[in-house]
Amino acid sequence: MLLPDDQPKFDLHPDRLRALAILLNLPTPAKVDGASILFLGVSLGANLLALASEYPKAKFTAVCLNSNDASQLQAAYTHLGLNNIQWHLQDGWFASDATPRFDYILCHGYYSYLTDEAKQTLLQNIRHSLNDNGLAYVDYLIEPGWQAFTTLQHLIVNTCDFANKPSLEEINRGINLVYASLPAHSPLKASIEHIVPRMDMRHHPDLNGYWPLLPAFADTTEQFISRLHQADLGYVCDSDLTRYYFDSLSEALLQLSGHDIHLRENLYDLVHQQASRASFILPIDTLLGFRIPTQQDLSTRIGSLHITGHFDLNADKSAWMNVDVAGITIVASPFNNMLVDSINRVYAADSTLSVSKLLEVISTKFKHVADIDLHAQKLLTDMILSGMVQVRSQRHNGFLHRNKMLSLHRWRMQHNPYLTPANKWLQPWSEQDIQAQLDSNRAASIPD
16 A cells, blocks of 8 residues: 655644644643654555654654655665664554553544544554643544545546656646536536646646555545544544634534534535545543634733734735735734734744734833734734744754755655655745755855
């Protein structure tokens, strides 16, 4: 079995998960720089190697699906000169009763390609291996939203010769020919219109991971949570907090769900054609009485966190646009300009901004504005919850591992150009990123 996805994911960064635990007032795991972290199904290590480089004092354990993945991972590990990763093959780890305990367990692009029995075994092993204050991240394909992607997968497979690794042009031509032949009110036509713009097929022939001919066994929310409960694990919430605060269901649907969080999650997936879920999981006994907090509650807890983000002014300079999250803007004003400029400066410095220090500066600079502290707290809380800025529990300094990330990028491009290496925020390196770094290195080497 080949792992279907080896793309970097910023939302599984363990320090982001720790920040969410603080924000949601949950038991706080150990600081990442000295933590024990388990990766389940690491494939070729896009996330694992980046994090092991960023946190050389943390201890990482990798469960590889096959010996080929393990050998390639070991080659990259040796190339980077790391000494903080141990690895095991999947069968050996599943069969072991003496697995150590971990502060963070990360399972990405793996769960839904297991049988029902293997899924339950995996979750039981996660619970057995999780420290009392530990947390787990498990993403999975969600029904009914995955059905549309399954339809498109079949469409691609039936219009292309995958044995000969079709080009993107051939894939698009096949989709377009079928699309043009469909009746105006065809459900398949509506699915194609909805799904195709959201697909990222830059990394052909992997097609961003989800298109190999592997059987994927999607779950409803109820099925997944039932499996968790059988393993004494509890579902906290989706890793993307936006749905709870800015993209909620109508009041009629909330009443239909009886305000039950599990039914509400399933209705959200149905309405928004959500294809996958990144779940935030803790031991069930730590979640007794837990409720998703209000925005006002959250605003009182942001002071200990750190943030980063990247914004550009729009064409008429009336609003700031988030570079990484389409459709989210902040109106340009003296206050907002100062706020965004501060965030941009730390982003350019490959670092993070202390929320408490930022609030302190705002309070001093705009002390003539009534209720400025409350206004600033609410705005920053909204920016965090909407994903407009990324959140961390501690200060981050990417300069500590930037050279390793450049080295990893070049090594991976030589060995498999379809893989996407990871940068400081576990996002793909662009050619612009690389050139800027090379220019910076070159300038630094020139004596004054």
